Amino acid sequence: MNVGILGAGQLGQMLALAGYPLGSRFTFLDTTGSHSADLGEIISDPHNRRLNEFLERVDVVTHEFEHLPVSLIREIEAHRPVYPSSRAIAVCQNRVKEKALFDRLGIPTPDYRVVTSAAELADAAQTLGCPVVAKSATEGYDGKGQAVLRTPDAAGDAWADIGHEQLVVEAFVDFVREVSIIAVRGRDGAVQFYPMAENQHVDGILRYSVAPLPDLDATVQQTADDYIRALLDELDYVGVLALELFQTRDGKLLANEMAPRVHNSGHWTMDGAVTSQFENHLRAVQGLPLGETAAVATTCMANVIAREPDSSRLLGQADVHLHRYGKSERAGRKLGHVNVVARDHAELARKLEACAALLPDAPEPMFSFLP
Numbered sequence: 367m368n369v370g371i372l373g374a375g376q377l378g379q380m381l382a383l384a385g386y387p388l389g390s391r392f393t394f395l396d397t398t399g400s401h402s403a404d405l406g407e408i409i410s411d412p413h414n415r416r417l418n419e420f421l422e423r424v425d426v427v428t429h430e431f432e433h434l435p436v437s438l439i440r441e442i443e444a445h446r447p448v449y450p451s452s453r454a455i456a457v458c459q460n461r462v463k464e465k466a467l468f469d470r471l472g473i474p475t476p477d478y479r480v481v482t483s484a485a486e487l488a489d490a491a492q493t494l495g496c497p498v499v500a501k502s503a504t505e506g507y508d509g510k511g512q513a514v515l516r517t518p519d520a521a522g523d524a525w526a527d528i529g530h531e532q533l534v535v536e537a538f539v540d541f542v543r544e545v546s547i548i549a550v551r552g553r554d555g556a557v558q559f560y561p562m563a564e565n566q567h568v569d570g571i572l573r574y575s576v577a578p579l580p581d582l583d584a585t586v587q588q589t590a591d592d593y594i595r596a597l598l599d600e601l602d603y604v605g606v607l608a609l610e611l612f613q614t615r616d617g618k619l620l621a622n623e624m625a626p627r628v629h630n631s632g633h634w635t636m637d638g639a640v641t642s643q644f645e646n647h648l649r650a651v652q653g654l655p656l657g658e659t660a661a662v663a664t665t666c667m668a669n670v671i672a673r674e675p676d677s678s679r680l681l682g683q684a685d686v687h688l689h690r691y692g693k694s695e696r697a698g699r700k701l702g703h704v705n706v707v708a709r710d711h712a713e714l715a716r717k718l719e720a721c722a723a724l725l726p727d728a729p730e731p732m733f734s735f736l737p
């Protein structure tokens with residue numbers, strides 16, 4: 367099958383790398399005019415003139431980026447199957463719709479309000495109790511379009527800084543850790559769940575993900591599985607879906623946001639699971655049986671951000687796998703990731719410390735299960 371991918375960044379590239387052994391071939395539609403994927407066929411289309419060329423080449427379409435016009439996805443759906451569908455994308459690209467779906471399915475979230483002016487933002491901060499986190503309803507990712515308000519008086523500046531007409535304002539969660547659940551649903555409705563990962567963010571950007579977790583209660587994984595299954599079934603979803611959650615002191619899970627695609631907190635599966643999230647996404651969209659999702663090793667994914675490390679020194683470490691994206695260095699930019707695999711968490715902690723020391727400006731790994 368020729369798989370069409372909307373977007374041509376690192377997620378698309380890793381999808382293609384996983385698809386070649388399955389016999390899949392790839393055509394990318396890049397609407398930004400600056401792709402980083404470097405395989406398959408790339409149609410650069412910043413002025414929306416080459417959609418027909420793309421459609422002629424592909425049997426099925428998926429995407430690696432959800433902030434695309436829903437009208438474009440609908441247009442493509444009129445000609446080719448698109449997985450996940452425009453409905454799933456429309457919900458996931460808008461925090462207000464996403465929160466409404468969580469509410470409808472009984473998936474707990476931080477307390478929140480939707481506001482459309484600086485005055486409403488100040489009111490919401492007062493009612494929810496500061497600190498609160500204000501987030502643009504659309505277009506936000508990696509902590510962009512967000513502000514933390516320490517007092518309601520900060521509403522005017524935060525409103526101006528974010529510069530959007532609609533915001534979601536959330537109570538600040540005093541979480542024990544951030545976790546995510548990744549699951550995949552096939553065209554036939556079959557679902558597989560990956561072991562949950564613990565994620566460490568700095569300034570809204572993911573730095574490390576560890577999976578599986580040594581101290582994760584089976585009931586917590588079951589709860590996360592139930593939440594994500596409800597979302598998958600409700601959206602009649604096909605492909606990989608990621609749900610980011612906060613785990614609170616009493617063990618409860620609160621949904622933060624979801625991503626309708628392969629996700630950075632699932633990159634560990636490339637070297638640490640029986641079937642990677644990328645392969646499983648491709649199996650799903652092509653109507654193939656899903657692969658096993660169990661972990662084969664204790665794994666930590668470390669993002670390479672802004673500056674490249676010395677590859678030889680990194681690869682000189684045992685059990686380190688480097689995945690580079692072919693991008694140039696820039697502040698805040700994800701340039702690659704490293705998967706460190708180990709037999710157990712004590713060994714993982716040692717190897718990760720050595721690896722992090724070789725990553726420029728990497729924060730100290732801090733996981734809830736480490737001493």
Ligand code: AMP
Nearest residue numbers: 476499508509536537538539567570623
């Ligand atoms: P998001 O873009 O919504 O994933 O937010 C980026 C990061 O900001 C999250 O991974 C958290 O570290 C932090 N964050 C977002 N919302 C909240 C919240 N309601 N309470 C505490 N921290 C938050």
